[in-house]
Amino acid sequence: MTLVRRYGLTVAALIGAGFVFVVPFLFIVLTAVKDRTQAAQLDFTWPTSFPLWENFWTVISTRDFMLITAYINSTILTVGSITLLVILAAMVGYVRQRRKAWWNGLVDFLVLAGLMMPPAVVPTIWLLQQLGLFATLHGMIFIEVAYNISFCIILYRAFVATIPREMDEAAIIDGARPMDIFFRVILPMLKPVTITVIVVQSVAIFNDFVNPLYYLPGNDNVTVQLTLYNFQSQFNTSYNLLFMNILLVTIPPLIVFLFFNRQIVAGMTSGAVKG
Amino acid sequence: MTTTVSTPIAVPAKPRHRRRSSPYPTWFLLPAAIVYGILFLIPTFASLYFSLTRWTLFNSSFIGLDNFVAFFEEPFLIQGVVNTIIFALLTCALKVVFGLGLAVLLTSQIHARGLLRSVVFFPVLVSTVGVGIAFTAMMHPTDGIINAGLGLLGIKGPGWLTNPSLAIYSVAFVEVWRGVGLATVIFIAGIVSIPQDYYEAARIDGATGWERFVYITLPLSRPAMVTVVILSFIHGLRNFELVWAMTRGGPGFASDVLASVIYKQYQAGFYGLSTAGNVVLFVLIAAMAVPLYLYLNRKEGHQ
């Protein structure tokens, strides 16, 4: 590939991305730094006043620094759920892909059902109350695992197929136990999928708001998306503060993405070197 | 975490070890099955009973199949079904096409690859509420930036969300914008999993970039393809968050999808009726998604 073509492609990609992806983002940022009256117009103009710091501080400090509590809760919730999801889903995806058994069809259907069927809120609350898990963070972690595991299993099951069986067989001949094969051979090779699962699911769980709204009531249990309700209600919305809040709660998942994105790139280069 | 996976054989062999059991033990399914079964399957399927009742959350009384009758008598049901299928097919197809294209682009040797990836993925990170408000404002018929831009070119833009025959397509477009980053990330994982040897061999044989794409990338990223198709198709059939954030199914009922019809019933306090609606939606999705899933996974065997 010639240099000209490489740069041409890059420039074209950047301009395209600029139009399609950056303009809406700019809109959000601009609105977040306007004053309330100008923000209410929701138009694409330069801010006339620039109350960046006031907006930032109002959003952070509203209702006894609710956003800080929310950051902590959402982080615990996300980290806990993701850890369980990765391990549990990879185990299922692995065995389901490798083993030919009569129950494969049933497992597939139940997994798909998790994507197709919306959960029933009130019966779930009754059950959580019976189990003593209602309105607790660990109960919420289990809920997130249950609701998101289908997605992860489908992803893992598809990608386990790309790992040659010779890998497991070599380990079996060496006398490794199933646990060892899975954790030391298979899971490391699934790294690109695992990173995808971590990135995608941490965003989904961090940004989940319907489930915490019902299963995790109480001011001390607030999660980040619920803080948006501080500035948006049925009858009046402070768009500047709402968008500032949206930006602030977008930062943690963005950091996660930037971190793991480098991991994917690193994975690619190592593959290239091997080839 | 290091980047290589080159030490699989170095697993320490345990001296005493049972040969007879499968290396793929069934109990691996157990932890997931417990969490999923107790917290999702049991309450969800138990709730099916309520689809046969008049349910106010405080009381329920058995009324047989009346809710299903009422659901099918919903005046705008047909339109909702049509919209649902348009929305799912359109978003799924576009996510696959653009997602694959972007993934190929973003795994090639172009500059600013990391930055571009972040840019493409950013919409996935932003809350649906924010995306909805931002695009609704940009699609404003007179003040929105999209029509302002078209105006500069001498085109009078339509009411993207206020024109009843256009609203659902506008929302579908935004859904693609919002979700394509997800598809791209999955495709990237798929492409990254393809051993580089294939490309080296193809290059030595003098294959063009297009040939490498058609004969190597496309078939070998099949797991990613299957995943993206299944996930975005089901998502498209079931999801209504963006429809709700942008049009609330309107103007009137013009952009209602099945899930938003059901959600409105739930919000109105018609709990039995909305449960019946969920059953209908589930059957409809299963009727389309299960054959698709079987078809895609049967092909997998031929590889």
Place this chain on the structure above:
Amino acid sequence: MTRSNFPAVLLGGTAVGLLALGAGAASAQDTVNLTLLIDNSADTVALTEQLVADFEARNPNIDIEIETRPGGGEGDNIVKTRLATGQMTDIFLYNSGSLLQALAPSQTLVPLTDQPFLDRVLDSFESTVTSGGDVYGVPVQTAMGGGILYNRDIYEELDLEIPMTWDAFMANNATIAEAGYVPVIQTYRDTWTSQLFVLADFYNVLAEEPDFAERYTANEAKYATSDAALEGFRHLAEVHEAGYMNEDFGAATYDDGLRMLSTGEGAHYPMLTFAIAAIEATYPENLDSVGFFAQPGSDPEINGLTTWMPAALYVPKTTSHPEEAMAFLDFVASVDGCNAITEAVGATGPYLVEGCDLPSDVPAATADMLPYFEEDGRTAPALEFLSPVKGPTLEQLTVEVGSGIRSPEDAAALYDQDVERQAQQLGLEGW
């Protein structure tokens, strides 16, 4: 079920939040902690914070923690879900009228019938929080009117008079359109705002058919077959056909509507008077440009206001501190309570508690509304306070009529169907 003395919500029935144990036990010696669930609108939060602060100053041993929830249909679901699962806060704020009836009050709420503070609550309000002979709530904030908010500057400039009939209103619109202003502001991005012409016409419906509400509840009267009830839908269509709406009516928001009205871009905005508080918050310098009149009917002799009752505070049966909760309700239904509200959000209408007076300097639109309440027979409650029957799709149908997508007759007939389904789902008699 055992309950200890910290917030019931945190503990959640038998589900003992181990995390909460340490925090709760330490604080409570003699202090009683109450929790209070309210909706998240800025006004409600501001006035509740003021009420709680004033109450706590008088009752140092009671500590009230405020929790917020979204409004609208999502909020209805949260309230119902928490009541049905025994997770409600000690006190909560919720609508009066038909929405309250859907909470099964006799099963879930503590009746206030024997409480002495009920004597101070006006009968007109009490009837909207009564179910099966028991009263369940005390009012927060003031009565509201549904009608037309108008721009006084435009009226002055064009020398217009307050219309006493619909024809006079349309004549005003013609003059306003000629002068280059928007005659009628409509904001269908927020679909709920589209219903006002229909809902606020109810005074006129009752004037022609005094028994409409009873017959409506009994499945006898229908919108599609009652000429008086159809008028509201027709008005909406007339305004659309005459081209009197703002060009971007399909995409404009409630906020846009308030801006256009207060800054004089538009002359009329059919709305509830709680909008006055929002104008005061966002466009304080234009507050005096905004006036209010009732939606006119066909007869100049019959002119009156359709009124809405405010939300109320209720105490669920699951509370472990009924006495302290009652003390708070007692405070809210007192002159001190009214004063706290006025201090926080200003006065937007007449209070529903005996002895509560308005300050002398109320906004112009509020002052316009008060005469209706002072004369006998010039107010009538909105239909939702007279009947539990209310269909959920009215706002979509009025958007369609106002956008010219559907005829008023079709919309009324579809609304009747919708109402029938609602009555069946609630299991009402006679449907």
